[in-house]
Each structure stands twice: as structure tokens, then as C-alpha cells.
Amino acid sequence: MITRALGGHGLSVSAIGLGCMGMSQDYxxxxxxxxxxxxxRAIDLGVTLIDTSMSYGAGHNEELVGRAIAGRRDEVVLATKFGIWRENRGDPPSLNARPENxxxxxxxxLARLGTDHIDLYYLHRVDPQVPVEDSVGAMAELVEEGKVRYLGLSECGTDDLERAASTAPISAxxxxWSxxxxxxxxxxxxxxxxxxxGIVGFSPLGRGFLTGKLSVDALGEDDDRLPDQRFHGEHLATNTARLEQLKELAAARGVTPGQLALAWLLAQGEDVVAIPGTRSRERLAENASAADVSLSADDLREIEETVPRSAWSGERFSYAVHRTTRA
Known part of the structure; x- marks a missing residue:
């Protein structure tokens, strides 16, 4: 597994990480x-970046990850988040990034994860009731205390990102992004x-769609993808046609569409890392091997011409998102 630097402060992670949210909620x-x-198994394959959050399953996911990395803590770069808060598993999310909390x-x-430090601590969403400088300032104190090593933000606007970076070093x-x-x-x-x-892309497989194996009709009523416009009606018809084109591009290169999608994201820059989520060891191995797929300039040009940004249809569903409308 190749590694990449995130930011200029010493953080190095596997190019393909593991997003763990779906192990506890939404999917x-x-x-x-x-x-x-x-x-x-991810650790065995050289995946070092393990991504979780206090909000996933109201702490369940951190406990799960803590069990999984017990005895192997020094082999992983452990990333977790705060700011989206759930009191109980299944509760709707709320925002809380007040510095006193x-x-x-x-x-x-730390207690749920069974560790004495977090390698990468994200502000999961900016709390509109709290200046981002106040939240990041409190995060910086955790770095000084040794509880956290590097800082990050998730789905913030550009103004908040600039203000955060002027308050403390931000690595990711x-x-x-997909x-x-x-x-x-x-x-x-x-x-x-x-x-x-550095930039960490979550849902780099389009919430499973770009694998070519997602059956939208089979999604359960509690699946977080159901409110997503991209999986319904004319949007789905358009996107399914584009997916078939992506499959053809992948087949011509001897890879799966999911591997091609991940390789495309990694090819966007040496400062980019992907964290696909999966609950399958087979799919995990497929995702990890995408780091070995090299795309030429001609490959990238053909992908852009065949399935450009403008070819896909529909708005994503997300709460407290960076942007809710398509430009």
C-alpha cells in the first residue's frame, strides 16, 4: 500500500483508507x-487510515473500531470526529461544537477507542452557533495536551476553512468526492x-453506486441513501447509463468500475486520499488494490470525456453539508 502525506505537519497515511460509518449506521x-x-483485514492489507466518528451509531462505531485495533494500535492512523452528536443510536443528528464540550x-x-491519543481529530461539521476559531482553538489545546496529534475539518465552507487554518495547523x-x-x-x-x-474523499465510490453492484430497489427503509435524488427516477436512469459507460472503461483496463473510480480520485493529486467504506472483506481487498492502478494522462482524458462531471444527475442528500445545490 502506498502512503501519502496529508498537510505539511508530518501526517502520513495509506492512500486508501477505511471508512467505518456503515458498520454502525445508515447503510x-x-x-x-x-x-x-x-x-x-484492512490492517493486514496495509490500510493504515481508519476513519470513525463519535456520531456513528452514537459511539457504537468507535467501540467497534476500538475492539478491532486492540493490540495493533501502532499499526493504524486513527481518525475520529466530533461536532455531530447523537444521544442514542438511531437518533437524528444535532450539531454541538461548543469549546467547553x-x-x-x-x-x-478515547475511552471508547481504547487508546490514549487520536491521530487525526476532525470537526465533523462547523456549528453555526459557534465561531470556528473557538472550536479549533479548543482542538488545539488537545494537541498541546497530547490527546490529539493532528487536526482536520469535514464538509466546511471555504471561509470557515481559512479561518480555521489561521487559528491552528490543519492537516486534512x-x-x-468521487x-x-x-x-x-x-x-x-x-x-x-x-x-x-490534504484532502480526504469520503464516499469515493458514490455511496456504492460506482461499484456497479448496488441494487437501489433493495435498499432498506433505514438506508441513508433513500433520500438521495441521484438514486431516483430520471436521475437514476441518467446515472445508470453513465455507470454502464464507466463499466466499459474499467473492463478495457482490466479493473472493476469501483477500482477505476478510486484510481481516478487518487490521480487528482498526491495530496488526495480516499476512504471507501465496506463491510465485506472481499470488497475491501478490491478497494485496497485500487492503489496499484495507474492511470495515464490519456486514461484520465478518456474518463473525463466519457463520464464528465456534467454527465451525472441529481443532488446528493446530506445534513449540514458544505453545499446543497449543484452549480
Missing amino acids: GPADDTESVEVVR IRGFCEAS VQYE LFWRELEDDVVPLARKLGI
């Missing part, structure tokens, strides 16, 4: 025992590069 029921084995959030995450920003959703390329990507901040 239907999961088996905890199998999820633990997926995390452990952040140390408590961090210490609770996390946004939804062939299926490219809105951050307009403003976030240029700004992050100007500020020297």
Missing part, C-alpha cells in the same frame, strides 16, 4: 463480528492546496 444492518474482521467529547472517544479536510460528486473542485480543492491541507 442497513451490519454484523459486528464481521465488521471487526474487516477492520483487522470538546475536551469531554475527546475523552469519551474531508468532503464527499466521479459521482465533484462540487468541491470549484473552491475547496484550490483553497486546500493554497493552504497546504
Whole structure:
């Protein structure tokens, strides 16, 4: 597994990480025992960046990850988040990034994860009731205390990102980014590069759509993808046609469409890392091997011509998002 630097402060992670949210919420029921084995197998494959959050399953996901990395803590770069808060598993999310609460959030995450430090601590969403400088200032105190090593933000606007970076060193920003959703390329990507901040793409497989194996009709009523416009009606018809074109491009290169999508994202820059989520060891191996797929300039040109940003249809569903409308 190749590694990449995020930011200019010493943080190095695997180019392909593992997003663990779906093991605890939003994508239907999961088996905890199998999820633990997926995390452990990821480490075996050289995946170092393990991504979780205090909000995923109201702490369940951090406990799960803590079980999985027990005895192997020094092999992983552990990333977790605060700011989106759930009191109980299944509750709707709320925002809370008040500085007086952040140390408590961090210490609770440390306990659930079974560790004495968090490698990458994200502000999951900016709390509109709290100046971002106040939240990031409290995060910086955790770095000084040794509880946290590096700082990040997720799905923030560009103004908040600039203000955060002027408050404390920021190593990473996390946004939804894939062939299926490219809105951050307009403003976030240029700004992050100007500020020297690495970019972590979540849902790099288009919430499973770009694998070519997602059955939208089979999604359960509690699946978080159901409110997403991209999976309905004319939007779905358009996107399915584009997916068939992506499959053809992948087949011509001897890879799966998911691997091609991940390789495309990694090819957007050496400062880019992908964190696909999966609950399958088979899919995990497929995702990890995408780091070995090399795309030429001609490959990237053909992908852009065949399935450009403008070819996909529909708005994504997300709460408290960086942007809610398509440019």
C-alpha cells in the first residue's frame, strides 16, 4: 500500500483508507463480528487510515473500531470526529461544537477507542452557533495536551476553512468526492492546496453506486441513501447509463468500475486520499488494490470525456453539508 502525506505537519497515511460509518449506521444492518474482521483485514492489507466518528451509531462505531485495533494500535492512523452528536443510536443528528464540550467529547472517544491519543481529530461539521476559531482553538489545546496529534475539518465552507487554518495547523479536510460528486473542485480543492491541507474523499465510490453492484430497489427503509435524488427516477436512469459507460472503461483496463473510480480520485493529486467504506472483506481487498492502478494522462482524458462531471444527475442528500445545490 502506498502512503501519502496529508498537510505539511508530518501526517502520513495509506492512500486508501477505511471508512467505518456503515458498520454502525445508515447503510442497513451490519454484523459486528464481521465488521471487526474487516477492520483487522484492512490492517493486514496495509490500510493504515481508519476513519470513525463519535456520531456513528452514537459511539457504537468507535467501540467497534476500538475492539478491532486492540493490540495493533501502532499499526493504524486513527481518525475520529466530533461536532455531530447523537444521544442514542438511531437518533437524528444535532450539531454541538461548543469549546467547553470538546475536551469531554475527546475523552469519551478515547475511552471508547481504547487508546490514549487520536491521530487525526476532525470537526465533523462547523456549528453555526459557534465561531470556528473557538472550536479549533479548543482542538488545539488537545494537541498541546497530547490527546490529539493532528487536526482536520469535514464538509466546511471555504471561509470557515481559512479561518480555521489561521487559528491552528490543519492537516486534512474531508468532503464527499468521487466521479459521482465533484462540487468541491470549484473552491475547496484550490483553497486546500493554497493552504497546504490534504484532502480526504469520503464516499469515493458514490455511496456504492460506482461499484456497479448496488441494487437501489433493495435498499432498506433505514438506508441513508433513500433520500438521495441521484438514486431516483430520471436521475437514476441518467446515472445508470453513465455507470454502464464507466463499466466499459474499467473492463478495457482490466479493473472493476469501483477500482477505476478510486484510481481516478487518487490521480487528482498526491495530496488526495480516499476512504471507501465496506463491510465485506472481499470488497475491501478490491478497494485496497485500487492503489496499484495507474492511470495515464490519456486514461484520465478518456474518463473525463466519457463520464464528465456534467454527465451525472441529481443532488446528493446530506445534513449540514458544505453545499446543497449543484452549480
